[in-house]
Amino acid sequence: MELDAFKETVVSLRERLLHISLRLIENEADAEDVVQEVFLKLWQMRDALDQYRSVEALAVTMTKNLTLDKIKLRKPQGDEQDLLRIETETRNPALLLEQQDAVACIRRLIEQLPNLQQTIIRMKDVEGYELAEIADITGTQIEAVRSNLSRARKKVREHYLAIHTYNHYENR
CATH class of the missing domain: 1.10.1740.10 (RNA polymerase sigma factor, region 2, helix turn helix motif)
Known part of the structure; x- marks a missing residue:
């Protein structure tokens, strides 16, 4: 050319x-x-x-x-931190620490997802994009976005609950 x-x-x-x-x-x-x-x-x-x-x-x-x-x-940016920030003025310090650990755990679990699922869950749940916008940006069908988002959320939920349940029984 x-x-x-x-x-x-x-x-x-x-x-x-x-x-x-x-x-x-x-x-x-x-x-x-x-x-x-x-x-x-x-x-x-x-x-x-x-x-x-x-x-x-x-x-x-x-x-x-x-x-x-x-x-x-990239490392997590300030915007992501702001979206996940927990108000400290009215919170119990122990509860605050527990919530921060939960946020960090969920972030790590999201990072373990396949690339497309990572991108979709961040775009939808952190950045607030609509499913149609995500489909347009990622070049996938809206049903594929919905399916990937559902799978990503399910994996994060299952792994988080498994970790949380394991830690709960271990600390007894």
Whole structure:
């Protein structure tokens, strides 16, 4: 693919790719980095792009995958902490500690889920996205999102209850 064709086909997708990445990662600088990385990868494989039925679909898939990789490497951000923060003014310190342990345990359990389930449960339960928005962003059917969300919640619940029950009996 020549430079002019590349600009017309790939570079024209910049806003769409940026929007997709930004919806997932919620950090403009990181989203820009992802889009630039996608452009570099596409440029490096420009001679093979004609073999793809839809360069746009390839670019969107690459953007989603690279964004999800970037999210996976991130540590929990302040926004997630704020959403899970427990008010301390009116709480019993022992109860507060127990709740903080529960939040940390649930966070660890979510991190053990498959990537797609991790992303979906975070987008729905932490960030508040609607199922249709999640389906659009992840490129899956709404029923698949609903099913993955249900499985993710069930796994987290089962593992949390197993840990909680085990700890309860061990402390007796």
